[in-house]
Amino acid sequence: MSFSMTGYGQSAVQFGGYKVQIEVKSVNHRYCEIMMRLPREWGQMEDSLKRLIQDVIKRGRIDVFMNKEQDTGQVPSLKLNHANVQSYLQAGQELTERYGMNGNLDIHQLLALPGVMTTEQPSALADEEEQAQWQQILGQGLQEALQNLLQMRAREGIHLANDLRERVNLLEQHYRSMCELAPTVVEEHRIRLKQRLSELQDGSYHWDDSRISMEIAVFADRSNIDEELTRLNSHFQQCKLLLESNDAIGRRLDFLIQEMNREVNTIGSKANHLALVNHVVEMKAELEKIREQAANLE
Structure with missing residues (x-):
């Protein structure tokens, strides 16, 4: 299952006459960056709370807000x-x-x-036992908020993955069309070349068939895109496997998109054929949409 980097979760816990509201928000980020806003007396718990987050989230900017209020249901002494x-x-x-x-x-x-x-309620943690109790309560509340966050990220991730699969399928359609066109490029060039020579022939010179064959061979070698098409198909299959994975796939998917862009650009520079160039333009536009969507995946 793929996870989006965008999500929101919240929870509430009660302890010691206080009610604690916990909110966790996440947005896109290249790495895992955690920002916590806690009451000052809980500052020493920040590292342990961050580790709880790092155990379940691998990528994204995570903002955690914890707010402590006097429980109105209890009358203070x-x-x-x-x-x-x-x-x-x-x-x-x-x-x-x-x-x-x-x-x-x-x-x-x-x-x-x-x-x-x-x-008589102290504003700071009274002793180690009370601190341990607060840490346990806050950890439980944070885990509940994280579960709500992960559920939202999972739902968003499913939509993103489905959209990416459809776009990869579109790329494969262009790829199949290019595979059909590739063998005809050299033959069409040979026909055009002979037609041009025929138009120029006025009987004053003789064609050198070996020279024409050499020109066609050079063109065939320069315009050959078999290797690029093979690598492109391999990248498509790897993309599909990644979208079925349960791991964080954002960075690997970004690398694959760069590689696909490189192969498509090479095909565009080699292809001396209008239909192939049109497919290249469509594939580049689709790859840009894939890149934008993939930037949201963990």
Whole structure:
């Protein structure tokens, strides 16, 4: 099965009073490039999370987003910050003693001041055990998002592979037509050459048949495309095998397309025949479409 490099997957996990949203997006890239955007306290887990991705994705730019939010279904445990309360009270007493201001802080006013009440939930990983738990939870969530991503890449890959097979079939149709035309090129050249000589013949000179035969032989050698056609057919068969493979085929397919382009260009430079040149033009246009599609495969 061929895989596209374009896809999207997401998942959500809950742990420790938090809900974590995980998104994974992938686009075309020559190599496997992974970019992760995590909360700062999870930075030490980045390498292990990247390895999970590298185990299942061989090529493409992968963007991973992890966002942690307080779970609204759980009420956090509140704790009085005595140091902040004491600071507020001391500040009020100083205002009274130094500036002669009157007034007292009541409980409602004091509780409304920032920093008086705090949650007991730590913002950073508390210890190694909690870190290991977070790493396991995040790994499970990332794997779920990756599975969704791979399913989308697989669906897109099937469409790409089917399109490429159809285009290779079109190339083979042109190839068969070229195989039929190739043997007639020399004979048609021989007929045209004799016709031209006949038109020029006015009886004042004698044809040298050996010279004509030599000219035809030189033309036949220069315009022979048997080797190019043989290699081209081999490339077609390798393309079909690659499209049935379960491995990452993008780079190998790109190499085969370059080789097919080279053979078609050589045929175009050798072929002194209008019909062959027309097939060459059509094949080059089709190869360019194949190249654009193959650039999306992993």
